[in-house]
Amino acid sequence: MSLTREHLAQEIIDAGRFLYGRGWSPATSSNYSTRLSPTEALLTVSGKHKGQLGLDDVLATDLSGNSLEPGKKPSAETLLHTQLYSWRPEIGAVLHTHSVNATVLSRLTPEDFIDFEDYELQKAFSGVSTHESQVRVPIFDNDQDIARLAAKVQPWLDAHPDCVGYLIRGHGLYTWGARMSDALRQIEAFEFLFECELKTRSLSHRKA
Ligand SMILES: CSC[C@@H](O)[C@@H](O)C(=O)COP(=O)(O)O
Ligand SMILES: [Zn+2]
16 A cells, blocks of 8 residues: 555654754755655755654655656755665665764765674664675765766666665765665664764774
């Protein structure tokens, strides 16, 4: 049974309250979406405070990122959501957040990826069943031209079908899941790993 638009909108609203409450979506940063149908997404309207979303603060788009609701301005980063729905039909929700740890870690990392290894919490990611695995998270340079950024993300996705999320340097995190609950679980796992990584780097630096 497919979920109604109101139910999906409420999932986005609840996600915003939770993510704002954790400090991972400050002010009007971040954007969230769910799949509305095989060819449509339901996304946050641009510029809204994500801790205070209402039922009217979402809109439907097609998978090319075009608004299907004139009068409502879609998120500036709509294409980064819709490209994921086009990429994998099983993706049902996409979350983008702006945490301090994601921002700092992506700025401190000169490489274009971070590898997480030997963390038990890696098992919170879809498809990962042991800490003896490597979760590679690509880092793309920030770009205000979202079509250009999406064009850089796409080859990575195509070459890494198991990718569970990516960072935009100095900006934030994108992750996704079959359901909103899966995407939220992955956000929490990423935030745990980002904090571990920053603490490990800071303590190793102090010892040296
Ligand atoms: C408050 S600056 C953040 C924005 O530039 C952007 O990165 C963002 O995440 C929110 O944009 P939005 O258009 O509201 O979806
Ligand atoms: Zn953003």
